[in-house]
Amino acid sequence: MAVLVTGVGYIGSRLVVDLLEHGQEVVAIDNHFSTDAIALERLKQRAGFHFVHGDVGDRQVIQKALGLRPIEAVFSLAAQSSGHPQAADPRYTETTNLLAPRLLLDAMLAYGIETIVFASSLRVYGNALPSTVNAETPYGRFSDLSHLSKCYVEKLLEMYATLHGLRCLSLRLGVVHGVAPIMKTDYRFMTAPNKFCLQLVRGEPIQIYAAGHATTGYIHVADASAAMMAVARQSDLTGYAILDVFTEVTSAHAVAAQVAWIGRARGLRAEVMVEGAFPAEEPSPPARPALAGQQLEERNLMRHSLSEVMSYYQCASS
Ligand SMILES: NC(=O)c1ccc[n+]([C@@H]2O[C@H](COP(=O)([O-])OP(=O)(O)OC[C@H]3O[C@@H](n4cnc5c(N)ncnc54)[C@H](O)[C@@H]3O)[C@@H](O)[C@H]2O)c1
Structure with missing residues (x-):
């Protein structure tokens, strides 16, 4: 079947x-x-x-x-x-x-x-x-x-x-978030973590809005x-x-901070345009709820995944 x-x-x-x-x-x-x-x-x-x-x-x-x-x-x-x-x-x-x-x-x-x-x-x-x-x-x-x-x-x-x-x-x-067999480049159809990575790779400011303070899964x-x-x-x-x-539970603001951090470590210009306060230091890892019975792969966590997504878009644009 x-x-x-x-x-x-x-x-x-x-x-x-x-x-x-x-x-x-x-x-x-x-x-x-x-x-x-x-x-x-x-x-x-x-x-x-x-x-x-x-x-x-x-x-x-x-x-x-x-x-x-x-x-x-x-x-x-x-x-x-x-x-x-x-x-x-x-x-x-x-x-x-x-x-x-x-x-x-x-x-x-x-x-x-x-x-x-x-x-x-x-x-x-x-x-x-x-x-x-x-x-x-x-x-x-x-x-x-x-x-x-x-x-x-x-x-x-x-x-x-x-x-x-x-x-x-x-x-x-x-x-x-993360790299999939089909990756989008049209911002309208991209989720925030992947979009932030592509904006950074393109040398554009990472754009987040006031609602980006809200935490979600x-x-x-x-x-x-x-x-x-x-x-x-x-x-x-x-x-x-x-x-x-x-x-993981975090906010778009914290994800943007993480993306900017990874980008700067790669020598990329990382400008973040944000409404409201923005953390200046390296962001702490997002909270991770326990998922009953589910074995989570360390490499699937945001801090690794954002690096992979950024590498994907750097590779695709070179
Ligand atoms: N990406 C996320 O973060 C997220 C989170 C929660 C729920 N979802 C849901 O998961 C599903 C997949 O999301 P995604 O991020 O892969 O989105 P996507 O836009 O990449 O995938 C949707 C696919 O549906 C196709 N499609 C659209 N209209 C169609 C139609 N009328 N007939 C046939 N195909 C059509 C599109 O061409 C596209 O390939 C969606 O229902 C979305 O709402 C996504």
Whole structure:
């Protein structure tokens, strides 16, 4: 049996590679909205990978993908993932982020597929992460349609789990960082840690905003992918379940300080444009919450990952 991955972008590309390396056949859908065709070329050469170019909001595209191989689980990552005001027309965000997940769930019922793993976001709690989070923590405030849409899809998953007995697992991912098979260079579709590294490599000031003081959860792309694969296999997770997935808690300000520190050590000019106070000294490492039962790789922590991302962009631009 194969799995379906919708959205082969930054996180999806890492997930696809990890699934293939575990011997899993993968069918994937992407419409090249924020990932261009060239970036996907190398992945398309891999054995066991079947790519459908098309819109996940189009029922026929979903049917085409589900008809390619018998599918045992769906990983739903296709989304207009950016909160940037110029990322997309609001209608596009609504069609992709609200309509498409419903079409996907209906298709799962028609094809007898029971499990869906959804890439939700810690931002459902608002900009800052509350000191404790669990299934009872209420949704926070929103400032963009992309993150707001995660609440709708979570309630949709809950409804399909209750009404139809589907296994609907929502992973609330922290801000993802690190080097993945597909790396973005368009700031609108980049997460803060990777964007700060690219700004520094390009000799531009690192730009952070007042809201960058807020602390939230962060996770390496490899750990995000591993978590998605692990929950799909975890047989005691049935019905609708939500899981918070992050390994470190810090703020965009502290991440920018870390990036500037690493850049200066490499002889790069590191200017930080920030609203509000900014730490002048080497930042202390971010707090790291204990993740039950999860073995964390030291090299996936932010201080190593930022160095890798910076090296990646230095290499790519030379
Ligand atoms: N990156 C993060 O820090 C983070 C954190 C929490 C949650 N998430 C969620 O994880 C998922 C993946 O995020 P990412 O960072 O890899 O984003 P990304 O933009 O790199 O990947 C999304 C992919 O979906 C594709 N896509 C967009 N609209 C589509 C459509 N209508 N039909 C088919 N494909 C479409 C894009 O071309 C892109 O390749 C998203 O749902 C995002 O909201 C990301």
